[in-house]
Amino acid sequence: MRDPYEVLGVRKGASKEEIKKAYLELVKKYHPDKFKDNPLRELAEEKLKEINEAYNILMNDQYSNYEYSTYDQTSLYQQVRDLIMQGNIAQAESILNQNPRNDAEWFYLMGIIYQKRGWINQAYRYFIEAYNRDPGNYEYRRAKEQFEMASRNYEWSAYNRGYRRHNDCDICTICQIIACWECCCDNDIGC
Amino acid sequence: MFGYVVPYKPELKMREYEYYNAVYCGVCLQTKKVGNLPRVFLNYDFVFLYLVLKEHFNVKDELGKTRCFVHPIKKRLFIKSNEILEYVSNQMILLSFFKLYDNILDEKNLLSYVPYNILKLYINKITKSHRATFEKIKELFKRQISLEKNGCESIDELAHNFGNILGEIFAYNDQEFLRQIGYYTGVWVYIIDAIDDYIDDVKKKRYNCLKYHFEKCRQDKRLFEYELSILKISLENYLAILSNYVKGYNNSILNNIVQVGMYSKTQQVLERFKTNFFKELKEQ
Numbered sequence: 001m002r003d004p005y006e007v008l009g010v011r012k013g014a015s016k017e018e019i020k021k022a023y024l025e026l027v028k029k030y031h032p033d034k035f036k037d038n039p040l041r042e043l044a045e046e047k048l049k050e051i052n053e054a055y056n057i058l059m060n061d062q063y064s065n066y067e068y069s070t071y072d073q074t075s076l077y078q079q080v081r082d083l084i085m086q087g088n089i090a091q092a093e094s095i096l097n098q099n100p101r102n103d104a105e106w107f108y109l110m111g112i113i114y115q116k117r118g119w120i121n122q123a124y125r126y127f128i129e130a131y132n133r134d135p136g137n138y139e140y141r142r143a144k145e146q147f148e149m150a151s152r153n154y155e156w157s158a159y160n161r162g163y164r165r166h167n168d169c170d171i172c173t174i175c176q177i178i179a180c181w182e183c184c185c186d187n188d189i190g191c
Numbered sequence: 192m193f194g195y196v197v198p199y200k201p202e203l204k205m206r207e208y209e210y211y212n213a214v215y216c217g218v219c220l221q222t223k224k225v226g227n228l229p230r231v232f233l234n235y236d237f238v239f240l241y242l243v244l245k246e247h248f249n250v251k252d253e254l255g256k257t258r259c260f261v262h263p264i265k266k267r268l269f270i271k272s273n274e275i276l277e278y279v280s281n282q283m284i285l286l287s288f289f290k291l292y293d294n295i296l297d298e299k300n301l302l303s304y305v306p307y308n309i310l311k312l313y314i315n316k317i318t319k320s321h322r323a324t325f326e327k328i329k330e331l332f333k334r335q336i337s338l339e340k341n342g343c344e345s346i347d348e349l350a351h352n353f354g355n356i357l358g359e360i361f362a363y364n365d366q367e368f369l370r371q372i373g374y375y376t377g378v379w380v381y382i383i384d385a386i387d388d389y390i391d392d393v394k395k396k397r398y399n400c401l402k403y404h405f406e407k408c409r410q411d412k413r414l415f416e417y418e419l420s421i422l423k424i425s426l427e428n429y430l431a432i433l434s435n436y437v438k439g440y441n442n443s444i445l446n447n448i449v450q451v452g453m454y455s456k457t458q459q460v461l462e463r464f465k466t467n468f469f470k471e472l473k474e475q
Contacts, residue, residue, distance in 0.1 A: 118354075118374070119347035121382070121425035128421070151427030154434065158454035 003075075004054035016059065023055045080109050089116050104134035111143060120147070195383050195460075196236045196376060198444060199451040207444050209268060213254055214238045217270030220259070221280040224272075226313050228306060232287035236380075239448055241270075241279045243372055244363055246440035250275055275363070281317040282360045285325065288314050289332050296336055324359055331356045344403040346382060354378035368436070375433040379453065382426060387460050390471050409472060419465060426457050 005012050008022045030048045035041040076099060083092035093113050096106065111126030127144040134140055198211060215238050222230050245252065253271040258264075270276060291307040318325040335352050343349055354377035361373025385400050392399035404422075408415035434449040 114347070117351075118378075119351060120428045121350075121421065122345065122347045124421060124425055124428075147424055147428055150431045151424045154427050154431035154450075155454070157434070158450050 004057045007050055007054035008058070019055065019058050023051065026051050077105055077109060084109070084112055084116070089113055102133075104130040104137060104140060106130075107133065108140050108143065123147075194234045194236065195380050195453070195456050196239045196448060197452050197456065198447045199455050202447050202451050203444070207447070211238060211444055213268040214241050214270050216259070216267050217241075217252075217272075217276055218280055218283065220257070220269055221272055221276045222283060225280070225284060225317060226309075228309055229284040229287050229313065231306075232283065232290070237279050237283045239376070239445075240282065240361060241275065242442065242445050242448075243361065243369065243437070243440070244275045244279065246442050246445065247366065247369060248275065248363075252276075278363055284310065284313055284317060285328065286360065289328070292332070293336060324362075328356055328359050331359065339398050339400075342398060343400065346385070346400050346404070349400045350378040350381040353381040372433065372436050375429050375436070379426060379429045379433065382422070382429075383457065383460050386422065386464050389464065390467055393472060405468075408468075412469070415468065419461065423457070423461055426461075427454075430454060430457065 005014070008019060008026065010018055010022045014022075027048065030044045030051065032041065032045060032048070035044045038044075076095070080092045080095055083089075083095070092109070096110055096113070100106070107126045108130035111123045111130060114120075114123035114126060117123075124144070124147045127140065127147065130140040131137075131144045198207075200208065203211065215233070215235065218237050218241065219230055219233050222233065244250075250273060252273060254268050255271050256266045256268055258266050288307070288310045291303045291310060294303040295307060314325075331352060335349070335356070338349055338352060354374040357377030357380070358370040358373035361376070362370035381400075389399050389401050389405065391397075393402075401422075404418050405415070408418055430449065430453055433453075434446075437445050437449045
C-alpha cells in the first residue's frame with residue numbers, strides 16, 4: 001500500500017484539521033455521483049476506497065503521534081532489503097544501526113546481514129529474536145529453522161559414518177576400567 | 192590454542208593412519224631443516240593443512256623411511272620434502288612465532304622471551320618469499336590482541352578475525368577456495384578453544400570471549416542450556432559449511448577429519464564444558 005500522506009496529498013506530520021480538509025476535497029472530487037455513466041467510474045471507486053483507507057489510518061492516533069509511522073518503517077526496511085539484494089551489506093547495516101527498533105523485522109534483517117558476512121552465531125541469535133517477537137511469520141521461522149536443519153544434517157552425516165558418542169576408548173579409559181576391575185575383585189566379587 | 196583439527200582414529204583405515212602419521216613426521220623433518228626449536232610447536236592441525244593443499248594442487252608425494260631422535264628404535268615413514276610441505280612447515284613456524292608474541296604481550300610470560308627471540312631469526316629467513324602475507328597476518332594478529340585487550344563482547348568478531356588469519360595461512364598462491372576453508376577452520380577452532388578454556392580462564396581471571404554470554408548463566412541452568420545450544424548449532428553450521436567445501440576433494444582422511452573428527456571433538460568439548468560449568472565455578 002502507498003503512503004497515506006501521499007494518497008491524501010498532504011505533507012508528513014500534517015495536523016488532523018489539514019488531513020480532514022484534504023480528505024473532504026478528495027471525496028468531493030471522486031464521488032461516484034459525478035461518474036454516472038462514465039467509463040472512469042470503476043477507477044474512481046478504487047481511488048475513493050484508497051482515500052478512505054488512508055484517512056482512517058491517519059485519523060487513528062497511533063500513527064499521527066509517532067515521528068516514524070509504519071510507512072516510514074516499511075520503506076526503510078524495503079531500502080535495506082534492496083541494499084542486501086545488491087550486495088551492499090555495509091550500507092544496509094549502517095542504516096539499520098542508525099534506526100534501532102524493537103520489531104521482529106529489524107532483527108530479521110540484521111540476522112541476514114550477519115549471515116551474509118559469515119557471522120553465524122550472531123545471525124542465529126538475531127533470527128531467534130525475530131522469531132520470538134513474531135512466531136507466526138513464515139520468513140522468520142524458516143530463517144531460524146534453516147540453521148537447525150543444517151546442523152542436524154551435518155550431525156546426521158557424522159552419525160552415519162559410524163561415530164557414536166562416548167566411545168572414545170583410549171589407553172586411559174582402558175587403564176581406568178582395569179583399575180576399577182581390580183578394586184572390585186579385591187573387595188567384593190573375589191574372583 | 193590448537194590441536195583440535197584431528198581425525199577420528201577408530202574410523203581410519205590402517206593405511207590412512209600410517210599415511211597421516213607420515214605427513215606428521217614429514218612436517219617435523221621439514222621443519223628441522225630450518226631449526227630444531229619450532230619442532231616443539233608441531234601439531235596435527237598442520238597435517239590438515241598439508242592434506243588440503245595436497246589435494247587442491249594434486250601433488251604426488253613420496254614416502255621415505257628414517258629414524259629420528261624421538262623414535263630411535265623403529266624406522267618411521269615420512270613424506271619427502273616438496274614445495275607444499277615446505278610451505279606448511281614455514282607457516283607452522285610463523286604461527287608459533289605469533290603465538291609466542293601473543294604470550295609475551297598477553298600473559299607477560301617471561302619464559303616465552305627466549306624462544307621468541309630465537310624464532311625471530313628464523314622468521315626473517317622464511318618470510319623472504321611471502322613478505323606481503325606475513326605483514327597481513329601480523330596486522331590481523333595485532334588486531335586480535337587489541338580486540339581481546341579491549342574486552343570485545345562479540346564472539347563472532349573475534350572468531351572472524353582469527354578465521355581471517357587462518358584463511359591467510361591456508362591461501363597458498365592466493366586461492367580463494369583455500370582461504371574459505373581456512374576461514375571456517377579458524378572460526379571453529381577459535382570458538383572451540385574458547386569453550387575449552389572458559390572455566391580455566393574464569394578461575395585465573397583471564398579474558399575469554401564467551402564471558403559476555405556465560406557470566407549471566409551462573410545461577411540459571413536453563414539459560415545456560417539455551418546459550419549452549421546456540422553455540423552448538425552455530426559450531427555445527429560452521430562445520431557443515433566446511434565439510435561442503437572439503438567434500439569436493441573426495442579424500443577419505445579429509446572427510447574423516449571434517450565430518451567425524453571435528454564433530455566428535457565438538458561434542459566432547461561441549462560435554463566437558465557442560466559437566467564442569469556448575470561444578471567448578473560454584474565457589475567463584
